[in-house]
Amino acid sequence: MNVETYMTELGQRARTASRLIARADTARKNKALAAMADAIDASREALAAANAQDMQNGRDKGLDAAMLDRLELTPGRIDGMIEGLRQVAALPDPIGGIRDMNYRPSGIQIGKMRVPLGVIGIIYESRPNVTCEAASLCLKSGNATILRGGSEAIHSNQAIAACIREGLEAAGLPQEAVQVVETTDREAVGRLIAMPEYVDVIVPRGGKGLIERISTDARVPVIKHLDGICHVYIDAEADKSKALNIAINAKTHRYGTCNTMETLLVDQAVAADILPELADHYAQLGVELRGCEQTLALLPNINAATADDWDTEYLAPILAVKVVADMATAIEHINRHGSHHTDAIITENYTKARAFLREVDSSSVMVNASTRFADGFEYGLGAEIGISTDKIHARGPVGLEGLTSEKYVVLGDGQVRA
Amino acid sequence: MNVETYMTELGQRARTASRLIARADTARKNKALAAMADAIDASREALAAANAQDMQNGRDKGLDAAMLDRLELTPGRIDGMIEGLRQVAALPDPIGGIRDMNYRPSGIQIGKMRVPLGVIGIIYESRPNVTCEAASLCLKSGNATILRGGSEAIHSNQAIAACIREGLEAAGLPQEAVQVVETTDREAVGRLIAMPEYVDVIVPRGGKGLIERISTDARVPVIKHLDGICHVYIDAEADKSKALNIAINAKTHRYGTCNTMETLLVDQAVAADILPELADHYAQLGVELRGCEQTLALLPNINAATADDWDTEYLAPILAVKVVADMATAIEHINRHGSHHTDAIITENYTKARAFLREVDSSSVMVNASTRFADGFEYGLGAEIGISTDKIHARGPVGLEGLTSEKYVVLGDGQVRA
Structure with a gap:
């Protein structure tokens, strides 16, 4: 037949x-x-x-x-x-x-x-x-x-x-x-x-x-589920300890999963306070950092990011790091370079949390939580046939x-x- | 350009x-x-x-x-x-x-x-x-x-x-x-x-x-919205006056709309009681009937339906009429020949109403109501961009x-x- x-x-x-x-x-x-x-x-x-x-x-x-x-x-x-x-x-x-x-x-x-x-x-x-x-x-x-x-x-x-x-x-x-x-x-x-x-x-x-x-x-x-280029944005008004914990968990909890962070965005107001400490943690865990120019100024020993890095799902111990001027720039970057999968803001500011939730066009948008939670079991669905990156029908x-x-x-x- | x-x-x-x-x-x-x-x-x-x-x-x-x-x-x-x-x-x-x-x-x-x-x-x-x-x-x-x-x-x-x-x-x-x-x-x-x-x-x-x-x-x-081949099934336990009102309204309220009835199914137990009276009403309203063999036995003056009639959206004053053995046969006919748009049962029987609602695979399934109600305004949506005959996303x-x-x-x- x-x-x-x-x-x-x-x-x-x-x-x-x-x-x-x-x-x-x-x-x-x-x-x-x-x-x-x-x-x-x-x-x-x-x-x-x-x-x-x-x-x-x-x-x-x-x-x-x-x-x-x-x-x-x-x-x-x-x-x-x-x-x-x-x-x-x-x-x-x-x-x-x-x-x-x-x-x-x-x-x-x-x-x-x-x-x-x-x-x-x-x-x-x-x-x-x-x-x-x-x-x-x-x-x-x-x-x-x-x-x-x-x-x-x-x-x-x-x-x-x-x-x-x-x-x-x-x-x-x-x-x-x-x-x-x-x-x-x-x-x-x-x-x-x-x-x-x-x-x-x-x-x-x-x-x-x-x-x-x-x-x-x-x-x-x-x-369909295409790629997971997920971001964590550390806002100027982030709680530092939440920011460190989440940035480390979102990248290093598992490297090969679609809800793993691939790009870290840090507000310029707190970059100098947070990035060097975070870089030490990543170094200990064997994560390679690739930074924008402003990041390199703070972390001179890491590699420079190329344009491709902002659009790459590494699925590996590699992280792109970018310093941004403000939340609007972060949202613009996420909506342009992300894969509309899962993105998080770390902030204590009510108004910015509310705007981030509304304006980021991703299937999961988070405040002060690790992107690794984007999962049918963690969300209480009881089971998961997959994660949809579509908007039609199931998201x-x-x-x-x-x-x-x-x-x-x-x-x-x-x-x-x- | x-x-x-x-x-x-x-x-x-x-x-x-x-x-x-x-x-x-x-x-x-x-x-x-x-x-x-x-x-x-x-x-x-x-x-x-x-x-x-x-x-x-x-x-x-x-x-x-x-x-x-x-x-x-x-x-x-x-x-x-x-x-x-x-x-x-x-x-x-x-x-x-x-x-x-x-x-x-x-x-x-x-x-x-x-x-x-x-x-x-x-x-x-x-x-x-x-x-x-x-x-x-x-x-x-x-x-x-x-x-x-x-x-x-x-x-x-x-x-x-x-x-x-x-x-x-x-x-x-x-x-x-x-x-x-x-x-x-x-x-x-x-x-x-x-x-x-x-x-x-x-x-x-x-x-x-x-x-x-x-x-x-x-x-x-x-x-997308393809065709509307809608059915009304008059059950053996239908209230006769509801059956007559709905059968007439569903066909004759407007002929060119997608939620207009195109095929009437009548349980054999009540066909002799209902069809001749209904046929008189349709005749007065200028509706041409096309019947199955059992229908023709009761209404010898109408045309015979061909196989194509069960699959046709007339959008005109024409109605296919079929006498069926029971509700299961009616549901089988609807799921096979209908366009999964809107279908109704007329019955006073609780258990049959419940089974019809569950088993008919259409975007709107009705009990004792005219198919003409399938409409965004009648449903309280406030507006309507169309009626979807898909199952994915919007139905x-x-x-x-x-x-x-x-x-x-x-x-x-x-x-x-x-």
Whole structure:
């Protein structure tokens, strides 16, 4: 069978299954999630064997150490999948919830009911545990899913898919509610993102290159996460100890995450007081600083920043540092050079805090808190399918609600339009 | 200058203006709207002269009577534009509103702030009053706009644009916040929908053909309204008088609107009691019925429906009628043949009402009310830029809120991630 026919059939089955999943009640969805957890627990050997095959192929193909690490399904990661499924089962069911039922002068009563999106296509790279995570979030939010993992994880993903199907069947739900693409042909992705009749939205998870390619070619909406060029701005009226703590945490808590600070902006009024002390801390932690001219005047031993540094997501122990004239200049820099992800001001000034919150055009805007908090779990969403850098539909950390829509419900007693 | 350069410059100016409009306070936006109303009131002669030129060109080009009617700016329609601007000024400002500020265990406090989308491109056909309507809604919701009207209305649109610029200037807002494309070159549309760096969302208003073309070619999100194939299902436990009133109102209140019923579904248990009486009413009102086989058995004088009838938006005094075995069959028919726009059940049965609301996958689902209520004004949105048949971002009638997004705001006291 050719790939196009295969994907079309997958799409048709997903569309049919989506109608059944949409009306499944909370108890049934939770039963399926619990049964998936049990199936994974009972299949540890099969999962390990499948993963060993992927790891061997990966080593033969010369995958680098970081990729092999992401590919590995250790016993701890299998525990993590099981725990994750149980946590998703424990989350409140968003589907069917009705808000804002109000009467109108015509006598009709109108409100909004939360509903699934329909069919969600997920495209991801090496980590096989994403298969389980994404399937569970889509199921809980009443959606059918088509999952396309990396070719290097194909055996692991198929083994996880078997456990997922077992769980769906145990709860009396259609197995086609979660389908894992069985071919590694790249054409499968091209077809998946171009079937609006069967797929309602695509969530790509992976590097910026993958996501840009998918966004450009997709014929369906894409909930996308591009880069995280996050800023901390230390205002003239910052509390010094908060500023030091947050600047260090936002850069050094983890280097490879999208909510890590990549550029530090410091108000010129406090630069001389704060930067040398901060530079000592960074030096001890092995962070390379790249400064603007005014920064270099205070820290003569660091490297000079080039124009590119202001637009770079390092994902590494490197930090660009710029001294700015005032908050307006800081906001202008952030809105121009940032990636509209997460940006923070450190200040004790009420009016500046309020203006910064309003004027910075990012999915998370913070006052006196580390950018590292931008995360679905820290925000209380209970789960996270990703962080959206879009403005349309879902913005910032995306939990179950981002995988849903709303419809209007209208209750009447026979009203007609006059 | 070539069209691509012209549109790029329009986009750059809109992007710059959008940052100023986003932070404009409510009083300033309302002042601009009031000044636009005054400018239109003071420019009645210029508007009439520009419109007369478009009307003459239209007649010379042989536009049909319906198009010429839509193109005409009568004194009443000019009054309507002025009144519309004042109504939009009176609506609550959605921008900057914060909801759900809650504390998290880490001590940070998190909520969501409503923000503009940025730059909105509107593409529409002959009605020049849309220029005013769309500009006012985008301005009130803090967005910059690029408007591309039909070439047949170019003089009217430019005359309205002059009044809009006058209003913006009077309030101290940038004139580039609302730009009306000055070329009638079709390439301008192609460029407008393919500049994600300058345009955040496209709202096309017009026929299905236009909207499908734009959706296919767009490289930015599109809030689209395709067709309205709306159903009324008369359940076995319907109140007969409500059923008759709603079935007549939903079809005959207006024929050309998207929320008009196009297919009537009747439960077989009540078809013999209801259909003949209803058919008499429709006959008196000049509505042509096209029935399924069971309908024909009860109404032998009407035409037979063909397979195409179940998928047709007539926008005319024609109604497809089908007798169904039960509610499940009705829901199946609606989800398969409808356009997910607006569908209603007439029933006194609580459990069936509840199931219909949950299971019908449409932007508006109604119990015992006419589909004609699906409208931004009837729903209390205060205004309507269109009705979305999408599930992503905005669904159903789209008012000011549909032109906005939300960002997370995080307030802390120096918290760092542990």
